[in-house]
Amino acid sequence: MSEWTLSRRAARMNPSVLRELLKLTERPGIISFAGGLPSPQTFPVTAFAHACQSVLERDGPLALQYAASEGFTPLREWVAHHLPWSVDPAQVLITTGSQQGLDLVGKVLIDTGSRVLVETPTYLGALQAFAPMEPEIHSVSSDEEGLLPDGMATHANAARFLYVLPNFQNPTGRTLSESRREALVQTCQSLNLPLVEDNPYGDLWFEKPPPAPLAARHPEGVIYLGSFSKVLAPGLRLGYVVAPKTVYPKLLQAKQAADLHSPSFNQRMVYEVLKDGFLEQHVPSIRALYRHQCTVMLDALAQAMEGLDVSWNSPDGGMFLWARLPEGMDAVDLLPRAIEKGVAFVPGAAFFANEVDSRALRLSFVTASEDQIRVGIQALAQTIRETQKEMAAC
Numbered sequence: 097m098s099e100w101t102l103s104r105r106a107a108r109m110n111p112s113v114l115r116e117l118l119k120l121t122e123r124p125g126i127i128s129f130a131g132g133l134p135s136p137q138t139f140p141v142t143a144f145a146h147a148c149q150s151v152l153e154r155d156g157p158l159a160l161q162y163a164a165s166e167g168f169t170p171l172r173e174w175v176a177h178h179l180p181w182s183v184d185p186a187q188v189l190i191t192t193g194s195q196q197g198l199d200l201v202g203k204v205l206i207d208t209g210s211r212v213l214v215e216t217p218t219y220l221g222a223l224q225a226f227a228p229m230e231p232e233i234h235s236v237s238s239d240e241e242g243l244l245p246d247g248m249a250t251h252a253n254a255a256r257f258l259y260v261l262p263n264f265q266n267p268t269g270r271t272l273s274e275s276r277r278e279a280l281v282q283t284c285q286s287l288n289l290p291l292v293e294d295n296p297y298g299d300l301w302f303e304k305p306p307p308a309p310l311a312a313r314h315p316e317g318v319i320y321l322g323s324f325s326k327v328l329a330p331g332l333r334l335g336y337v338v339a340p341k342t343v344y345p346k347l348l349q350a351k352q353a354a355d356l357h358s359p360s361f362n363q364r365m366v367y368e369v370l371k372d373g374f375l376e377q378h379v380p381s382i383r384a385l386y387r388h389q390c391t392v393m394l395d396a397l398a399q400a401m402e403g404l405d406v407s408w409n410s411p412d413g414g415m416f417l418w419a420r421l422p423e424g425m426d427a428v429d430l431l432p433r434a435i436e437k438g439v440a441f442v443p444g445a446a447f448f449a450n451e452v453d454s455r456a457l458r459l460s461f462v463t464a465s466e467d468q469i470r471v472g473i474q475a476l477a478q479t480i481r482e483t484q485k486e487m488a489a490c
């Protein structure tokens with residue numbers, strides 16, 4: 097019998113208690129507000145059926161062959177031309193989802209013990225991507241409008257980068273205001289602190305587009321990550337990194353080592369779908385659906401939580417809202433009780449790198465139907481009421 101000695105990195109990949117708990121949310125019959133899954137109603141199946149046929153008929157052998165690690169040139173050009181600042185297609189690296197972008201950034205920028213700054217709370221998948229590289233994660237103070245630039249100087253000392261999600265953040269749904277963006281970029285410039293900007297939700301605004309990305313204000317100081325998962329379909333596993341010319345070659349080498357290149361067939365199909373302005377009609381329909389679903393959840397919360405000390409925000413776009421339980425209640429403890437009543441959410445604890453807000457929870461409003469949202473929020477309120485009664489009785 098061979099004995100396998102695992103790397104220190106592997107030890108950093110432990111499944112958390114919370115991950116195990118979240119498996120329960122996938123039980124049949126549970127109304128889940130837990131997953132970060134886009135609505136399958138929005139997936140453009142017919143457009144892909146046509147694109148698939150065209151790509152195979154026209155360029156079949158090329159689409160099925162190995163290809164350049166940088167990505168399919170017309171798709172890189174499309175990305176460069178559709179970003180709201182001047183981007184050279186040579187700076188665009190097509191990745192296997194933006195999740196791979198986070199992994200590459202971690203590999204290229206983090207050594208054991210390197211300081212990395214994140215928002216409070218932040219995207220769990222980024223913490224997972226960075227963790228194997230053994231960073232020292234520092235959470236920068238944030239409020240309902242996002243990161244507080246004033247708090248950065250105390251943490252910034254030799255930090256490798258600040259990871260930030262300015263638009264409809266996962267998990268909170270919050271958006272960084274115009275003035276905060278300006279202040280943040282100025283602070284980072286003065287501290288010589290590079291930024292990693294993750295923007296998978298920016299196109300999913302409800303009433304008006306969010307302010308310009310950080311990368312548009314300071315292109316040499318920002319690695320920008322984008323994704324086709326939320327505007328087309330996540331199963332394609334396609335995203336992109338826009339990197340300053342100084343770090344691009346290293347990200348490219350890391351990409352080569354990871355998977356040679358993202359699937360050429362998918363890249364060509366996505367380009368085929370996008371090339372004649374498809375997103376201009378398609379994305380407004382996603383926005384309208386998500387805006388409606390969000391309103392249904394906000395109305396359901398207002399009705400069901402009447403008289404309870406529960407608060408929540410009202411996001412301007414994206415897929416999530418962030419709620420807070422009554423004082424003394426812990427979202428991790430509440431989850432199994434909620435699952436018993438047929439509803440699931442993600443306890444906020446999952447998204448904190450350092451100090452945890454145990455009362456917080458994330459609710460996705462995009463995957464459940466309108467009826468499920470109403471029933472699920474009622475069940476959640478019922479769980480909170482019963483828990484509160486038990487707490488009072490103790």
Ligand code: PMP
Pocket residue numbers: 132192193194195196219221261266294296322323324325330333334335
């Ligand atoms: N960043 C954030 C903030 C996300 O929420 C997600 C998806 N959950 C990703 C990156 C990864 O998305 P993908 O790999 O599908 O592009």
